[in-house]
Amino acid sequence: MAVGVPELKIERVRQNYLANLVAAIACFLLEAGWYSAFMDTWINGIGRNRQWLENTGINPAIQYGTALVMASIMATAISCVTQLTGKQTALRGIKVGALLWAGFELTTLATEYIFEVRPISLFLVNAGYWFFGMTLMGAIVGGWKKKV
Template identity: 30%
Template structure:
């Protein structure tokens, strides 16, 4: 089963679109800035090339792992040891190759992954960093939405 690298790229870019909306001052941006003590002046002092460049690399890494979370057929290939020539695998993929390969199914798995992976990681860090629940919910909420959209793009785009 081949990776759809264009879908992975678009999924990674989707995190920027969600971030642009999510962290807009009219949505959750002011809450987030207040909770971390960020000011407009301090934000402008950041190295934007570094911030956005590394953010894109991290988003690509994240999107690269989403197919294993959202596409069941990849699990079948992995169970066969990655051997695309295995006759049992070929038969399985011919019978079930397109089942559960749609945007809705990918969004469901992305949402579940966000809820059960991103939320606990961010919440645990927030507890030890003594961050507020507002911060935790804004930050984890962003990742749940991003993972939902990434899952939809990667699973549904054939």
């Protein structure tokens, strides 16, 4: 080994697919409750009405399936970062979820919303959901250790 060159330690990430799926489902259920609670604010924020929402012609199974698959991918990413940054705990998972939210979701949404001149109320609904969703997924994937 060369002098002054740090040794590279390769960490092994072990995915707990059941924990990732449970985290994704929990996030999905949170989403259903969140957007039900903030439906009027959300629908007004996107400049639509309930009638439009009911008559989009989009198959709800595609919408819900997409939401669940994307939450699964996000749970897997949160799990990876949680494991790569230290001991796998629920608190670390929450911190990783919050950090990834602040670094990627919050910044992306804020940039989009300011250029699209969207209402702050819509920003708060969408960003708030992702904050709680990502920290919830972090708690689950961080706290649920796979039995060896």
